[in-house]
Amino acid sequence: MMAIASEQQTVDLREPSGWRRTKNQIATVGMWIAFVVMLVPLGFVLFTVIAKGASAITWQFLTNSTIPVNVLPVTYGGVGPAVVGTLIITGFASLIAIPLGVLGGVYINEYGGNHLLARVINFFADVMTGVPSIIMGLFIFTIWVLHFGYSGLAGSFALACLMLPIVIRSTYEMLRLVPNSLREASYALGATKARVTVTVTLPAAIGGIVSGALLAVARAAGETAPLVFTILVTQTTNANLFSGANTALSTLIFQNATQPYTGAQARAWGSALTLIAIAFILMIVARLVTARFARYDH
Amino acid sequence: MEQQEQKVTAKLEVPQTTTAPVPPATEANKIFDAKNVSIYYGSFRAVTDVSIAIYQNEITAFIGPSGCGKTTVLRTLNRMNDLIPSARVEGEVHYRGASLYDKAVSPTAVRRRIGMVFQKPNPFPKSIYENVAYGPRINGIRKKGQLDEIVERSLRQAALWDEVKDRLNKSGLGLSGGQAQRLCIARTLAVEPDVVLMDEPCSALDPIATGRIEDLMQEIKSQYTIVIVTHNMQQATRVSDRTAFYSVLRNEKPGASDTRTGVLVEYGATQQIFEDPHDSRTQAYVTGRIG
Numbered sequence: 001m002m003a004i005a006s007e008q009q010t011v012d013l014r015e016p017s018g019w020r021r022t023k024n025q026i027a028t029v030g031m032w033i034a035f036v037v038m039l040v041p042l043g044f045v046l047f048t049v050i051a052k053g054a055s056a057i058t059w060q061f062l063t064n065s066t067i068p069v070n071v072l073p074v075t076y077g078g079v080g081p082a083v084v085g086t087l088i089i090t091g092f093a094s095l096i097a098i099p100l101g102v103l104g105g106v107y108i109n110e111y112g113g114n115h116l117l118a119r120v121i122n123f124f125a126d127v128m129t130g131v132p133s134i135i136m137g138l139f140i141f142t143i144w145v146l147h148f149g150y151s152g153l154a155g156s157f158a159l160a161c162l163m164l165p166i167v168i169r170s171t172y173e174m175l176r177l178v179p180n181s182l183r184e185a186s187y188a189l190g191a192t193k194a195r196v197t198v199t200v201t202l203p204a205a206i207g208g209i210v211s212g213a214l215l216a217v218a219r220a221a222g223e224t225a226p227l228v229f230t231i232l233v234t235q236t237t238n239a240n241l242f243s244g245a246n247t248a249l250s251t252l253i254f255q256n257a258t259q260p261y262t263g264a265q266a267r268a269w270g271s272a273l274t275l276i277a278i279a280f281i282l283m284i285v286a287r288l289v290t291a292r293f294a295r296y297d298h
Numbered sequence: 299m300e301q302q303e304q305k306v307t308a309k310l311e312v313p314q315t316t317t318a319p320v321p322p323a324t325e326a327n328k329i330f331d332a333k334n335v336s337i338y339y340g341s342f343r344a345v346t347d348v349s350i351a352i353y354q355n356e357i358t359a360f361i362g363p364s365g366c367g368k369t370t371v372l373r374t375l376n377r378m379n380d381l382i383p384s385a386r387v388e389g390e391v392h393y394r395g396a397s398l399y400d401k402a403v404s405p406t407a408v409r410r411r412i413g414m415v416f417q418k419p420n421p422f423p424k425s426i427y428e429n430v431a432y433g434p435r436i437n438g439i440r441k442k443g444q445l446d447e448i449v450e451r452s453l454r455q456a457a458l459w460d461e462v463k464d465r466l467n468k469s470g471l472g473l474s475g476g477q478a479q480r481l482c483i484a485r486t487l488a489v490e491p492d493v494v495l496m497d498e499p500c501s502a503l504d505p506i507a508t509g510r511i512e513d514l515m516q517e518i519k520s521q522y523t524i525v526i527v528t529h530n531m532q533q534a535t536r537v538s539d540r541t542a543f544y545s546v547l548r549n550e551k552p553g554a555s556d557t558r559t560g561v562l563v564e565y566g567a568t569q570q571i572f573e574d575p576h577d578s579r580t581q582a583y584v585t586g587r588i589g
Binding site for chain 2: 113114179181182183184185186187188189190191192195199200203204294296
């Protein structure tokens, strides 16, 4: 097009049409589809568990002793021992795995440098993350249960093996994100390395570390395979972690859900909802705790 | 002729410094005495053969083009370079008569006496109060009353008290750039160091915030010894008593492994460096002819 020299030419600032705009639309639609596809199974799982499990939930269901898997309807028996078992077994597993895992992550990132030991731990944490949970159960069965018998403690060990690499990796990744300028500021005031780590680096990363630890706890609480080999089963509450067979919600779900009886199946759904509720409460508590730690990062 | 003119212009640019004439440099008020210091990062020699003495209650400015090693030398004075695994120092650095790089010397003890303010303001993600109280706390001060006193004194010294006294428990990250840098200065002063090293403390700040920090340096220099790295030559003329000019020495030898290294070209009273430089390289730099 010929423009007259004296006239100022208007600049075209409109969005260029054509392929670029089309690409944007395709990508946007694609993201929405991915979002919905991801949300549907998640929502469906929650909906199903609530729909089938809510009717089973009563105070008596949550606290009563379990009964042998049989034809009795869901109003008989409860999941009290399994709730207690899940809480103490997962709790003790967390007590082992979280401190060890955080220390491991701190070692790799803050102290290990390029040392062989740090690289070896990092490598094995990576490998262990991929080990199937049933292997952990068999491992503890072989080295512990065969010698000392079934107990909640054995279950805790198995779950701790599962949690440890997750906690190490997440701690390590979070510490890597802490800017070096913060560490330097602390060193420049005459802080020792331990002081820097405890008072500056760890607090700066605490939000992410708690999230990572929590993911590990939630995963462990839902694990069935490592417990099947390590805690056996019991009908009454066994608050003693260190001796005697124990039970957990996940194994209870497994036993009941594989039965043809409607009562047992209803018990399985009720247990499933209870387990989800426990994980949910745990998440909320951890979020509150993290928010308190992170109230100065903005 | 042309050179002569530029020298005159440079002279005119130097503002009237309010500081008293430079006190005589004597052995007694020598804080740092570095002799033939070379600093390596791995096999790379970042700084070669620097010898410099720094005197008590003075502000010493390090100037020079990028990559000339002025920050590296600064970080050698409180052993911050120890934190870089590949860094290595050759030569002698004496601080008040003690050899800084002696095997028996603890870098922690060194840094408690020789504080540092960094280029980018780096407050901790803690409250303003906790930022300032951090240093005293790690030095074992626990009493609330004593900490309150130190926090107020340090924030006043850093000319920040009036702006933050009503929000001491708010995050230090919520401050503006200039305020955050003054918070970092207050944090450094809270441990009552002997020396404050400043690594381009104003490079991220606007002229007003820069002016406040320069005023603050003048106010505290009667109690501290300050070494400042700056890219801003006007700043060096405004605040410092002595100036060290560093430059990059290029090794033109073909196949040489160290192709460039930082050297100390000239060191003297600030007025002399800017008005009557003895080295042609200093002259070229301070008159703005080369970078």
